Amino acid sequence: MTKSRLEAFSDGVLAIIITIMVLELKVPEGYTFASLKPLFPKIVSYVVSFVYVGLYWNNHHHLFQIVQKVNGKVLWGNLHLLFWLSLMPLTTNWIGESHFERDPIIAYGVVLIMCSVAYNIVEYFAVQTEGEESALKRAVKSKTKENISTALYFLGIGISFINPYVSLLMYGTVAIMWLIPDRRIETLMKDQ
Template identity: 30%
Template sequence: MFRNSHTRMTALSDGVFAIVLTIMILNITPPKVINWSKIEQLITELSVYFISFGVVAQYWIFHQELLSHLKRPPTKFLILNMYYLCLVCLTPFATTLLSDDLFSRFNTIFFAAIILSVDFVQFILFRLAIGIWQDRGITPNLHDLEEYRSTIVMFILSILYVLTAILFPPALLIIIFAGFFIRSALSRYIRRRAEQKETSSKS
């Protein structure tokens, strides 16, 4: 009767994501007096906010796909999902740190390290989900494998972010912004190629 609940795992995750997405803006204090230096600072803070929002939004899009068909999740999956959420919760903190000083090596490394950790646990979660399906006799389809490959691409990109943060901190945000498009372009490319394969194999 006491059983793991798929509904509640998704509800808790959505709650955490909703708060993380929203509180990042809370850390920006509205300027009391308006002058150019304040507006410049506001633009920087809003840019960091938009990029962080994009990063977390991307996590959510993967996360909602991940859990969509995982009824009766085993306890170890629930626990790993908690580790994942714990790391996602750190992103607003890392965002504020980055907002404070975009050029500090410590702050950029901290930010990149959080992204690396989330991407790593995300990859493990996808691996585990596919493993659970296979145990239950379900073979992943082409789309599933693409999504799984995407999480590997994200993990590799995040290693690149950490290296950028170590070697040339000021470039981090630009690399993340670029990486965002690279990944989505890459996954779109993989998707199309797979669709072509599927069509050609059918005919």
Template identity: 30%
Template sequence: MSDDNYMTTNRLEAFYDAIIAIIVTVLVLELPQPAAASFSAIWALKTSYFAYLISFLICTNLWQYHHIIYNHVDRINTKIIWQNIILLLIVSLIPYLTTFVANNPFSFLAQALYGLDFLFMNLMLYVMGRSLIGINEKQELSDALNIKNSLIIPTVIFIVGFIGAFLGQPITISICCLITIVRSILYSLK
């Protein structure tokens, strides 16, 4: 591939930022209003708030990770643009799946779809990262895309969640998503 086929990242990053902002906005708009202005009415919506919190953290953590990666990227190509589009397709399901999980917190199907969406995000990030390293040969980029922290550990945590779900506790998938996100946030603060 000639250098003429490479592009800068500015437009992709701006598009990505806009889509994540829209997804986060839709997330909050999907939160149900309490039936009354009381603590008991708010407490009745605790599963919706829990699902929202996890999904909000997923979106913001994904945005942060994308930002960290693209700080070390000088150029992209059409393949990487399409990988980002597929990633955004997967991420765009978060508001729908958040509502599905909030309305069915103990449903294996709802929890499994939510967890699989998050797992597919991680896999797509990994695929995109490998492509980025292929055309941006920088050690800093390789360090930012640490396979152990970005793919292996989250996958193991998800497997634990799915095992818990198969054993009759579907909500362990959401809990494992939360653990993965908190772990990722703490790792990024080092």
């Protein structure tokens, strides 16, 4: 089975997710920059979520550059990832509407954790499909960044009971960690 339909479908879903998020931003009531102030929480949550969706799109693209074939497990794993990513507009809007209240930030953290888990499942199934001796297996054998990210998500959820703003900072830190595309795959692509 080829990977082109999976990539095209995923790109379309991610584009729709971003579109839904931006449509939640309403035009301010006034015509000065001061009228943007009430929208600040929504703008901040949109920017963070836009970056996250972009990161998943970028890393998904890199992953499937090296994947040669897909099977049903990869397709279902990918659909699982898209499910969790599709919840980003909901939690993003909830954070913005609530002005950074604890429960929406916890829900956002849960979605981030589940997106991470789902991405790792896609990667795992792709390695199974490609084989244990594949270039993909060599490229993704280290999981340091993934483990740090997951720990920060759990810590962020826990800290949200004390200070939701610190939780957002932790979620933002994970995003910053992933701004550079997965070098493991890029390095392998250069060597081929």
